[in-house]
Amino acid sequence: MHLQFQDTLVQAVFLNRLNRFVLECELPTGTKEKVxxxxxxxxxxxLVSGGPIWLQESTDPKRKTKWSAVMTYDPSADIYVSLNTHYPxxxxxxxxxxxxxEELNEWQLERAEFKVGRSRFxxxxxHKQNDQKLLLEVKSVTMVEDGIGKFPDSVTARGARHVEELTHLQxxxxxxxxxxxxxxxxxxxxITSAPEIDxxxxxxxxxxxxxxxxxxGRSCMVTPERISLTGPLPVYTKKD
Structure with missing residues (x-):
């Protein structure tokens, strides 16, 4: 299972982060762009200043920023890492x-974006054999420590609320x-939680x-051409 990047990605240089959703990057032409x-x-x-970052150009004339960040490169692990939380x-x-x-082989998709109470899952x-329903929430993981993915890498009150509501519904x-x-x-x-952060x-x-x-848990293979969903990973819900 994979998503093909529709256009050729442009390798740029990350300069700095202006706010949560906007970066400043230098294109191969030498021009600096908000991304x-x-x-x-x-x-x-x-996001290390001076490091490589791969961008995709938008065709939407209404966009405030012409470019979007797609992925970066982690030299310590010698891998590409996706920067788009929509891909998962x-x-x-x-x-x-x-x-x-296979971990959900007893279930079939009914619909995406299903609202229960004040939350949208x-x-x-x-269930394929009875009338049971299952709510599934997906979370993106990019941080790793000693071979273990950590979530979240910043405080997420919304994420905690979603899990609490799933618990009540369960x-x-x-x-x-x-x-x-x-x-x-x-x-x-x-994959596990990050209590030191949240x-x-x-x-x-x-x-x-x-x-x-x-x-x-699942991992992904990221390349300049595509992002692919790969094998299952164990999830550790508490520290031993």
Whole structure:
């Protein structure tokens, strides 16, 4: 399962981060451009001044920024890392439509973007043998430490609220619930929370696991041509 980059990516140089969603980069022509960053995380180990970054040009004349960041390169791991938090949802959506996720082989996609109460969850699935419903939320992972992916890499009150609501829905029996972490890199062998960054998310994740919310993990292979969903990864909901 993969997404092909529609246009040839342009390799630029990252200069600095102007705010959560805007970077300043230098194009091969030497011109400096403001670039949209579709990932609000800190990315402090990935966005290094003077380092390479791959951009895609937008064809939307209404866009404030002409370019979008697609990926960067982590020299310590010798891999490309995606910088677009929308890719995991698109990959999972396609994999669900084609029933390519063995960890969810008992379920089939009913619809994307399903609203329950005040929250909108990424996917609603239906069990193939009965009328059970499963809510699936997808989270993007880019940070790694000692071979373990960490989520989040910045405080996410929205993420914690989503997991808390999944826990309540699981407890009252209305839905089965699950979270799938998609690591947009290949150099890791598991995923866990980051209590040193967001202790609330770590607590609600551990509580969710104890109350029946399921957690899945997947990694991705990233190249200048495409991003591909690869194999399953274990998710550790608490520290030993």
């Amino acid at each position: 949209h960053l579709p990932d609000p995380g800190r990315l402090k180990d990935l 949802n698109r990959l999972v959506h396609e994999a669900l439509k084609q029933e390519r996720l 990424d996917f609603l699935l239906t 407890e009252d029996g209305r839905y089965q619930t699950a979270v799938m972490f998609i690591a947009q890199r290949t150099d890791l062998h598991g 202790p609330l998310f770590a607590r609600v994740m551990e509580d969710a696991d104890s109350k029946g919310v399921r957690f899945f």
